[in-house]
Amino acid sequence: MSIVPPPPEPVFITTPDAVRLAVYDFGEPSAPVVLALHGFASSAVLNWHNAGWTRDLTRAGFRVLALDQRGHGRSGKPRDPARFSTERLAADALAVLDAHLIDDALLLGYSLGARVGWQLARTMPARFPAAVLGGLPAGDPLSGFDLDAARVFAAGGPSVEDRLTRTYIEMAAGITGNDLESLIALVEGMRGGVQPEASAPPIVPLLVAAGDRDPVLDDSRVLAEAAPHGEFLELPDRNHFSAPTSRDFRRAAVDVFSRTLARS
Numbered sequence: 001m002s003i004v005p006p007p008p009e010p011v012f013i014t015t016p017d018a019v020r021l022a023v024y025d026f027g028e029p030s031a032p033v034v035l036a037l038h039g040f041a042s043s044a045v046l047n048w049h050n051a052g053w054t055r056d057l058t059r060a061g062f063r064v065l066a067l068d069q070r071g072h073g074r075s076g077k078p079r080d081p082a083r084f085s086t087e088r089l090a091a092d093a094l095a096v097l098d099a100h101l102i103d104d105a106l107l108l109g110y111s112l113g114a115r116v117g118w119q120l121a122r123t124m125p126a127r128f129p130a131a132v133l134g135g136l137p138a139g140d141p142l143s144g145f146d147l148d149a150a151r152v153f154a155a156g157g158p159s160v161e162d163r164l165t166r167t168y169i170e171m172a173a174g175i176t177g178n179d180l181e182s183l184i185a186l187v188e189g190m191r192g193g194v195q196p197e198a199s200a201p202p203i204v205p206l207l208v209a210a211g212d213r214d215p216v217l218d219d220s221r222v223l224a225e226a227a228p229h230g231e232f233l234e235l236p237d238r239n240h241f242s243a244p245t246s247r248d249f250r251r252a253a254v255d256v257f258s259r260t261l262a263r264s
Contacts (some may be wrong), residue, residue, distance in 0.1 A: 007049045010074055013099040015075035015092055017083065022074035023096050026054040027063035033105040035093060035128075036066035037113030039135065039244070040244070041183055043073030047110055051244045053253075060254045064093055067096050069113065070186075077182035080081035082188025089116045090123075097127070106257045107131035110244050114208075118223075119194055121202035130205040130260035132253040135240050138219040139195050142168070145187050150189070154180035171241070205229045207256045209249050211238030 010022035024044050034057055038047035044066035048054055054064050068075040069089055078084070079241040093116060097105055107128045109117030114133035146165040153160050153169055160166040172178050201223065208224035210217045212234050224232035235246045243249060 002182075004050055004052075004118060007045050007054070007233075010044075013095060013229060015095050016113075016216040017088075019070045019076040019078060019083070019092070021070065021092055021096065022081075024049070024066045024070040025063070025100075026052075027058040029063065031061055031063035032257075033100075033102050034062045034064045034108050034257065035097065035099075035105040036064055037069060037107070037109040037116050038072065039111030039113055039177060040168065041072070041178055042110075043175075043254060044051075045073065045247050046175070046243055047113075048108075052247075053108070053244070056250045056254060057257075060249075060258065062106070062254075062257065064108075065100065065102075066098060067093070071179070071182040073177070077081075077179040079179075079181045079185050081185045081189035084186040086116060086119050086190060086194040088189075090119045093120060094124075094127075097235070100132070100200060103127065104129060104183070106260065107133075108253060109133045109236070111135040111240065118196040118202065121204050121206065122200060123201065125204045128204060128264065130256055131202060132207045132209070132256055134209045134220075134243055134249060135214060135216055136196060136208050136210070136220045136223055138197060138223055140228065142187050143191065146186060147188055147217055150184050150187075151181070154184060196223055198222050201227035201230065203228055205231075205256060205260055207231045207233060207252060209233040209235055209243065209246075209252065211235045211240060211243040212254070213237070213239040216240065 114136040146162045149160045206227045210220035224230040
């Protein structure tokens with residue numbers, strides 16, 4: 001039996017391109033808002049609730065809005081690559097805030113969610129006064145993803161030979177409720193688009209964290225150091241998939257958010 005209490009039932013909003021987004025609301029309605037964006041093939045509940053983030057943030061006096069990004073969790077799962085891009089996922093995050101009549105929010109993102117969070121913090125600093133991003137790669141981390149082999153596997157074919165593709169597609173397949181065709185469409189749709197680059201960092205206070213066993217460790221450090229108000233946190237004994245469960249990561253995030261509010 002899990003010792004984590006069940007999450008609340010999500011509310012659903014519909015984007016301008018008719019994708020339903022599931023949004024989970026934790027904490028007091030009047031508290032400062034943290035908008036949480038999960039990683040690839042994960043969900044709001046897996047990334048943020050089950051890993052202790054919603055507990056720690058609400059105890060610290062924050063309200064958490066955590067959405068299942070399109071293609072994930074209980075949100076809509078389009079299979080057309082044209083329905084996926086960094087800009088579309090960023091627009092989904094803004095739609096969640098607008099639907100809840102929230103002008104500004106602190107940003108929390110991991111992996112895919114960190115890439116979207118970087119874009120939001122960079123382009124809309126007035127709405128996102130601080131960001132905590134984990135497992136953040138520079139450039140396009142899935143440029144070598146074998147789309148054809150992944151689609152064959154999703155259709156019931158053999159295991160994928162390419163190691164990167166196999167790692168992500170088998171991880172995605174192991175999570176109940178994932179639609180592999182939609183997640184493959186996401187990878188294709190986000191290729192060649194806007195990516196985190198050290199040449200154009202956010203100007204808001206920024207914490208970037210990565211596990212010391214994560215291949216994106218050096219990327220994350222470089223991106224943090226490029227930001228005028230950036231900090232970097234190396235998480236010991238963590239890889240890309242275990243970093244979100246780090247207590248040190250959660251504590252550092254609460255500290256950054258609390259300091260930001262104290263300055264406002």
